[in-house]
Amino acid sequence: MLSFITRRIAVAIPTILILVIFSFILMYSAPGGPFNSERPLPPEVLANIEAKYGLDQPFWRQIVNYVWGVVTQFDFGPSFQYKDRSVNDVIAQGFPVTLTYGFWSFVVAVIVGVSLGVAAAIRHNTWLDYLAVGVSVGAQALPNFVLAPILVLVFTLWLGWLPGGGWAGGQWQYVIMPVIALSTSYMASIARITRSSMLEVMNSNFIRTAQAKGLPMRRVIWRHALKPTMLPVISYLGPAFVGMITGSVVIDIFMSTGGIGQFFVNSAFNRDYAVIMGITILVGVLTITFNLVVDILYAWIDPKIRY
Amino acid sequence: MTLKAKLMATGAAVLIAAGSMASAQNTHPVTGETLAEDQTFIYRVLDEHSSVDPQVVEDVSGSEVVRDLFEGLYNQDEDGALEPGVALSHAASDDGLTYTFTLRQDAMWSNGEPVTAGDFVFAWQRAVDPELASPYAWYMELMSIENGEAIIAGEMPTSALGVSAIDDHTLEVRLTKPLPYFPQMVTHGTTFPVHPPTIAAHGDEWTRPENIVSNGAYVLTEHIPQERTVRVRNEMYWNNDETIIEEVVALVINDENQALTRWKAGELDRTEVPAGQFPALAEEFPGEAISFPRLCSYYYTINVTDTANPALLDPRVREALSLAVDRDIIVNNVLAGGQTAAYTFTPEATAEFEIPDVAKAGMSQADRNARAQELLAEAGFGSGGETLEVDLIYNTSEAHRSVAIAISQMWKQTLGVETELGNQEWQTFLETRGNKDYEIARAGWCGDYNEASTFLDLMDSGSGYNDAGYTNPMVDDLLAEAKTVQDPAGRQAIYTQIEEIIAVDLPIIPIYHYAGSYMMDADVGNWPVNNVEQNWYSRNLYKIAE
Numbered sequence: 001m002l003s004f005i006t007r008r009i010a011v012a013i014p015t016i017l018i019l020v021i022f023s024f025i026l027m028y029s030a031p032g033g034p035f036n037s038e039r040p041l042p043p044e045v046l047a048n049i050e051a052k053y054g055l056d057q058p059f060w061r062q063i064v065n066y067v068w069g070v071v072t073q074f075d076f077g078p079s080f081q082y083k084d085r086s087v088n089d090v091i092a093q094g095f096p097v098t099l100t101y102g103f104w105s106f107v108v109a110v111i112v113g114v115s116l117g118v119a120a121a122i123r124h125n126t127w128l129d130y131l132a133v134g135v136s137v138g139a140q141a142l143p144n145f146v147l148a149p150i151l152v153l154v155f156t157l158w159l160g161w162l163p164g165g166g167w168a169g170g171q172w173q174y175v176i177m178p179v180i181a182l183s184t185s186y187m188a189s190i191a192r193i194t195r196s197s198m199l200e201v202m203n204s205n206f207i208r209t210a211q212a213k214g215l216p217m218r219r220v221i222w223r224h225a226l227k228p229t230m231l232p233v234i235s236y237l238g239p240a241f242v243g244m245i246t247g248s249v250v251i252d253i254f255m256s257t258g259g260i261g262q263f264f265v266n267s268a269f270n271r272d273y274a275v276i277m278g279i280t281i282l283v284g285v286l287t288i289t290f291n292l293v294v295d296i297l298y299a300w301i302d303p304k305i306r307y
Numbered sequence: 308m309t310l311k312a313k314l315m316a317t318g319a320a321v322l323i324a325a326g327s328m329a330s331a332q333n334t335h336p337v338t339g340e341t342l343a344e345d346q347t348f349i350y351r352v353l354d355e356h357s358s359v360d361p362q363v364v365e366d367v368s369g370s371e372v373v374r375d376l377f378e379g380l381y382n383q384d385e386d387g388a389l390e391p392g393v394a395l396s397h398a399a400s401d402d403g404l405t406y407t408f409t410l411r412q413d414a415m416w417s418n419g420e421p422v423t424a425g426d427f428v429f430a431w432q433r434a435v436d437p438e439l440a441s442p443y444a445w446y447m448e449l450m451s452i453e454n455g456e457a458i459i460a461g462e463m464p465t466s467a468l469g470v471s472a473i474d475d476h477t478l479e480v481r482l483t484k485p486l487p488y489f490p491q492m493v494t495h496g497t498t499f500p501v502h503p504p505t506i507a508a509h510g511d512e513w514t515r516p517e518n519i520v521s522n523g524a525y526v527l528t529e530h531i532p533q534e535r536t537v538r539v540r541n542e543m544y545w546n547n548d549e550t551i552i553e554e555v556v557a558l559v560i561n562d563e564n565q566a567l568t569r570w571k572a573g574e575l576d577r578t579e580v581p582a583g584q585f586p587a588l589a590e591e592f593p594g595e596a597i598s599f600p601r602l603c604s605y606y607y608t609i610n611v612t613d614t615a616n617p618a619l620l621d622p623r624v625r626e627a628l629s630l631a632v633d634r635d636i637i638v639n640n641v642l643a644g645g646q647t648a649a650y651t652f653t654p655e656a657t658a659e660f661e662i663p664d665v666a667k668a669g670m671s672q673a674d675r676n677a678r679a680q681e682l683l684a685e686a687g688f689g690s691g692g693e694t695l696e697v698d699l700i701y702n703t704s705e706a707h708r709s710v711a712i713a714i715s716q717m718w719k720q721t722l723g724v725e726t727e728l729g730n731q732e733w734q735t736f737l738e739t740r741g742n743k744d745y746e747i748a749r750a751g752w753c754g755d756y757n758e759a760s761t762f763l764d765l766m767d768s769g770s771g772y773n774d775a776g777y778t779n780p781m782v783d784d785l786l787a788e789a790k791t792v793q794d795p796a797g798r799q800a801i802y803t804q805i806e807e808i809i810a811v812d813l814p815i816i817p818i819y820h821y822a823g824s825y826m827m828d829a830d831v832g833n834w835p836v837n838n839v840e841q842n843w844y845s846r847n848l849y850k851i852a853e
Contacts, residue, residue, distance in 0.1 A: 081357055153568055164569035262533050
């Protein structure tokens with residue numbers, strides 16, 4: 001197991017390096033630059049700015065400097081757009097916000113999704129099953145850019161219960177709507193995966209054996225069925241968790257949370273190279289990490305898997 | 308005076324001050340309106356500001372904050388006219404090349420230190436310093452300050468800049484050419500003073516709330532990027548007694564419809580009106596949907612260089628395309644937010660500018676269409692000739708798309724022109740247009756200061772913003788001449804003449820002049836709707852009791 005983890009980490013390093021180089025090339029090959037605007041800058045002004053940010057150097061030199069700064073000093077460079085902030089500041093400010101609502105969305109999506117899926121599978125082809133499937137299909141079909149404005153309309157304008165956006169340091173009133181809006185579609189996917197997986201498990205021989213031994217239904221489900229059911233769910237949850245904690249642009253735009261998703265999109269539009277790179281690397285590292293976590297969980301859950 | 312007497316006197320003074328404050332809280336000193344208990348103004352901004360450093364700021368929302376936090380030589384009043392800021396007055400030399408500003412004695416930084424002429428010198432030198440590399444260094448070039456260009460290019464030290472402190476309260480500025488509108492230009496954020504010791508102590512991070520020292524009516528107390536910026540009244544501001552709004556909060560809300568919902572829920576005092584919704588909102592919220600002219604023009608620029616569509620090099624074709632655009636439909640039906648039809652580049656709202664008599668402005672649309680068909684036929688296109696095909700590009704936006712579709716339909720119906728529409732992401736668009744790799748492109752321009760040259764300078768063959776690639780030596784000469792005329796009426800005559808030339812040469816098709824439109828709570832007093840540059844200052848606003 002330990003050697004497996006070591007090997008995976010060893011592979012992760014070149015993977016991230018390739019990610020950095022590819023993102024860098026893609027970014028630079030996009031037309032425009034961070035200092036283009038409706039009003040083109042006079043050449044001498046532009047030259048000063050490019051010199052300040054090292055953009056006047058040859059391309060390979062910029063990549064080398066960038067990677068060197070990241071590796072040796074954990075310095076992701078200054079933001080071109082937000083002049084008094086470095087990329088580290090941007091991430092330090094935005095990531096906790098995203099992490100907070102992403103984490104709660106994950107908790108809600110898993111609890112509600114798994115419960116719905118299990119309930120639907122156990123009561124297969126009953127009204128409960130139809131209801132659960134109906135809810136999850138409905139939730140899946142309702143994209144969060146539609147759901148978010150509806151939530152604000154209902155809870156802010158009509159009922160006046162919750163603030164229509166903002167973050168206010170993460171007070172609970174401000175977290176509720178982002179969590180509902182973000183978790184709904186994940187919840188639906190989890191419910192559907194759980195249901196089909198559970199149905200398959202319930203028809204397998206070892207469950208029939210357990211039932212034949214006269215074990216009570218509750219014990220069959222908790223002790224025997226739930227763990228194998230979770231296998232496909234967990235492989236879905238790894239990337240889903242990263243997706244949630246690295247933010248949803250839609251949530252940031254509609255809920256004005258100040259999370260990292262908004263910076264990601266804006267930096268792409270503004271060609272704020274350093275911020276794009278910083279967030280790309282963050283997402284890359286998290287994705288690799290959680291894929292590893294999923295693999296480890298797999299081995300723990302499924303005795304057939306050995307690394 | 309004994310200590311006790313002193314204490315009693317101070318106590319009395321505090322009581323009197325408190326009393327006068329209390330009454331000032333209740334009614335507005337000029338209008339007599341009853342003021343609200345809570346003097347907090349909350350408004351929506353589309354996007355996070357780039358900076359609140361006066362010399363670095365380049366966006367509208369950042370400039371709004373900068374005008375509250377800092378005060379330059381002059382301010383603008385509700386109508387956009389100059390009023391004293393840190394400077395009380397100025398004198399210009401006879402040749403118009405030297406300006407001497409007299410500064411007020413009681414201007415203070417928020418830490419209690421006096422604002423001096425040296426702070427302005429420091430700030431202006433900073434603006435051109437290659438090391439700071441301000442994107443707005445070009446503004447100092449525009450102001451034609453002695454040696455500005457050479458310093459930016461790194462050929463001279465910043466100390467060579469033509470600005471000096473004669474004494475603590477006298478600032479002298481030397482220009483390379485006379486600029487009749489120079490005093491108007493110092494209301495711009497780039498020229499605001501900064502506090503040298505604060506910058507020395509904190510470097511790039513000096514604008515953070517915990518570090519910043521400023522001299523305006525407000526101080527920055529909170530800044531959460533992409534979420535909110537809070538500024539509160541600056542007790543050290545020389546005119547603090549007249550400030551009524553206690554706290555100003557800017558909330559970043561990217562989606563304008565979401566912002567509108569939150570405005571309706573009472574979370575905001577001001578938000579933008581989403582495109583096309585103005586008439587409906589004006590009906591639903593009478594008096595709260597406001598619209599007013601802005602110092603901006605929306606136009607299509609036509610490539611007239613050798614990379615152009617050859618057909619568009621014929622002025623008759625350009626004239627036909629311009630005539631066939633029914634601007635009334637664009638402003639009344641497509642946009643419907645108080646915009647006005649444009650037949651000239653410079654907006655009517657520009658100070659001292661009168662719209663010249665451009666023939667097509669006075670015609671009916673039917674006459675314009677008939678004339679357009681004639682012209683196009685003369686050029687060999689349209690009925691009987693070949694079909695004219697043009698490419699039109701715009702940057703991705705709902706509003707630009709609607710306008711482009713409407714205009715391409717007008718061209719098709721009136722002239723049988725086939726238009727290929729192309730939308731491009733902003734940066735791509737700028738590059739395509741800048742490289743003159745287009746036929747017709749959407750463009751917009753807002754004045755940097757309130758004078759016609761801020762628009763017409765774009766028509767100079769040497770201008771970096773002349774995307775049409777338009778050259779007419781006569782226009783270049785007239786623009787140069789206007790800079791030397793001190794008398795506003797004389798300049799106006801020249802500007803009129805330039806507009807008339809453009810109306811014939813048509814490197815651009817003016818479409819409409821912008822209007823600002825807001826949903827503004829009825830309890831916000833004194834919003835400067837007549838300030839066409841929308842240079843508003845929170846200290847002039849107040850909240851009326853409901």
